[in-house]
Amino acid sequence: LPNLKAAMSLQRIAVVAYDRISPFHLAVPGAVFGERHPDLPAIDFRVCTEIPGRLQTTAGFTIDVEQDLGFLRQAERPPQLLLDELNAAYQRGAQVVGLCLGAYILAYAGLLDGRKATTHWAYAQDFAARFPTINLDADVLYLEDEALITSAGTAAALDCCLYLLRKHAGPTVANSIARRLVISPHRQGGQAQFIEQPLPKTAQDNRIGELIGWVRQNLAHPHTLDSLAVRVLMSRRSFTRHFHQLTGMTVVQWLISERLALTQRLLESTSLSIEEIAEQVGFGSAVTLRQHFRKAYRISPQAWRNTFQ
DNA sequence: TAAAGTCCCCGCCACT
């Protein structure tokens, strides 16, 4: 059945494995949290399981897991043991994460009752039927409600882990690790506005989330730092600071990445000229569009269009 | 593509 999850505080992260686990799901938290980073204090990262020993993976090879759930603290009997441990961890103030189908574990543990959660879209119907008291949102990459975080399928676990890292260690470290993994620090289709912020002080972050949605709808506008800062009722300085904290990108970086994403779509699905596309996506000129496109994708817009049409 | 001009980013620090 279900999956793995991590109880974390950045000093200590426990990932729960089980027999016939998908190695990808084990590798994702391992790649984000398990390796040393110069700007990050060493994390006590461990994989644990109910009964230590050899576990089969779905990829045909086996892994040895020495750690039992004692790392998660306490004792009793599986699988109730696992649920109890998770509850105990949550009571102690740990952050509890259910990646992919790991959301089922949190749900069985009763942690998600009355809360928002997500899981792999293919299991959304089953999940909703099984746990009617849980408010399921299958359209997001990951979702935080209080200290409980669930992520959607497979690769969304990466977005989720990077979100956790950004939250606890800051955007610089998170971006650095994202770069090392050769993935976008903040995926297009941006989930920022969907993250349920647990603390009341984040009214501003919510405003930024709304701003992100609005700018996407109005990319053609000639946005500037000042015009955007006014919209979220912040000074320039605070706006850039909050924006970076929330998304891991600077305002201009993000704007450019949004404009480039739309550029790609228009190149693929329309026959608009580069000039017309530049106009529609908010680049001041075709020259500017070409510069950014080339820098980001190492290919000219025209060449991109040719290969994708 | 090149270069001048403009705008942004972010460390710093005084001030809530």
Place this chain on the structure above:
DNA sequence: TAAGTGGCGGGGACTT
């Protein structure tokens, strides 16, 4: 005291 805010300015990124 601790945490957040916002003006300032140099270096650098972006635009034309």
